[in-house]
Amino acid sequence: MNRISEITKRDILDLFRSGIDIDDFWDEKRVTYPYFGRMEEIEFIKRLYDLKSMQSFDSRFPDAEGDIWQHTVNNDDYSFCWVFEDERFQLQNGSDEVYLKFMCEIFHPTVRVEKGYWKEFLAKVNRLLQNDGYELYPAEKISNRDVFGWRIYQPEENKMFIPYSQRNDKAIKEKKVKFTIKRGARHQICQLLERYNDIYQETSETGWHYSVSTSDEVFKDMRQFYTPKYFNEEKQYVETNSLQDFIYSSSPYCVMDAIEFFEKYNHSNDFETQINEILKLNEFALKLDNGKIVSTLDSPIKNTMLASIQEAGLKELFQEANTYYEDGNLKIAVEKLWDAFERLKTYYFPTLDRRNP
Numbered sequence: 180m181n182r183i184s185e186i187t188k189r190d191i192l193d194l195f196r197s198g199i200d201i202d203d204f205w206d207e208k209r210v211t212y213p214y215f216g217r218m219e220e221i222e223f224i225k226r227l228y229d230l231k232s233m234q235s236f237d238s239r240f241p242d243a244e245g246d247i248w249q250h251t252v253n254n255d256d257y258s259f260c261w262v263f264e265d266e267r268f269q270l271q272n273g274s275d276e277v278y279l280k281f282m283c284e285i286f287h288p289t290v291r292v293e294k295g296y297w298k299e300f301l302a303k304v305n306r307l308l309q310n311d312g313y314e315l316y317p318a319e320k321i322s323n324r325d326v327f328g329w330r331i332y333q334p335e336e337n338k339m340f341i342p343y344s345q346r347n348d349k350a351i352k353e354k355k356v357k358f359t360i361k362r363g364a365r366h367q368i369c370q371l372l373e374r375y376n377d378i379y380q381e382t383s384e385t386g387w388h389y390s391v392s393t394s395d396e397v398f399k400d401m402r403q404f405y406t407p408k409y410f411n412e413e414k415q416y417v418e419t420n421s422l423q424d425f426i427y428s429s430s431p432y433c434v435m436d437a438i439e440f441f442e443k444y445n446h447s448n449d450f451e452t453q454i455n456e457i458l459k460l461n462e463f464a465l466k467l468d469n470g471k472i473v474s475t476l477d478s479p480i481k482n483t484m485l486a487s488i489q490e491a492g493l494k495e496l497f498q499e500a501n502t503y504y505e506d507g508n509l510k511i512a513v514e515k516l517w518d519a520f521e522r523l524k525t526y527y528f529p530t531l532d533r534r535n536p
């Protein structure tokens with residue numbers, strides 16, 4: 180597919196050529212970031228292309244590797260970011276898949292400069308790609324560092340987040356989802372949430388400064404769906420604003436809600452990792468994945484599966500199937516999977532008679 184416009188590609192090229200402006204206290208400063216990160220330029224390009232099998236534009240060399248070495252190392256007379264405009268690499272006029280794979284590699288943990296401005300550049304690149312319907316996202320991890328893949332961009336602004344207990348309400352009532360949380364596991368979860376229960380300052384419309392905690396915001400979010408309650412010493416199920424009471428003595432499904440809402444306010448890779456360690460230690464068939472508690476037994480399409488799909492239309496169908504599955508709309512999810520299967524046959528076997536599979 181070719182959704183990414185010439186305008187977007189030009190703007191992304193300008194980012195790496197000219198740098199970006201970032202806030203620096205009360206001022207702005209311009210920062211740069213090399214697309215090849217900590218690597219030598221030719222070393223980075225070889226991660227994506229077989230240069231020895233590619234054409235040389237310099238008659239003195241039999242292949243692109245010798246050509247590029249001559250003009251980036253020996254003479255250094257290629258312009259900065261030349262690769263984006265070199266027709267051999269199909270970044271200007273090739274498919275979206277080629278371009279997006281190149282973008283993902285720029286932010287790979289092996290490549291990127293961790294102390295550099297890669298996060299700021301990633302955010303800028305994403306904002307530009309989203310205009311054309313794509314985004315880069317953490318698809319997996321290496322050494323607890325995000326490895327980015329690409330996917331079809333699905334705006335979340337107008338979509339309300341539905342917590343675990345409400346997403347699975349029907350299955351819980353029908354006892355298709357059933358688990359308990361032992362006291363020891365509740366203690367571990369509570370201790371972790373308290374560690375991430377930050378206090379910060381807010382300002383009202385009238386200019387009044389007040390303190391608010393992460394748990395305050397979490398309970399506020401829960402009240403959009405139900406009144407947070409716990410079992411007190413008299414075994415009465417009563418309303419609470421206490422994080423400790425809620426985690427120790429509420430429904431196990433509501434505890435999963437609290438975990439999801441805490442992740443919403445923390446956005447920390449460490450939080451997800453630590454929660455999943457607790458769930459694994461206590462032998463739950465659950466994990467926190469991209470802000471949602473999901474089953475590890477019948478998980479929908481995983482990030483790593485999506486990351487390996489290179490054809491944009493096929494990836495979009497799988498993403499839609501996954502979204503409908505998570506929303507409980509199984510009929511449409513199956514329809515999208517069937518459409519993906521048909522597209523898969525067309526993509527890989529264009530001469531196949533689809534009426535006679």
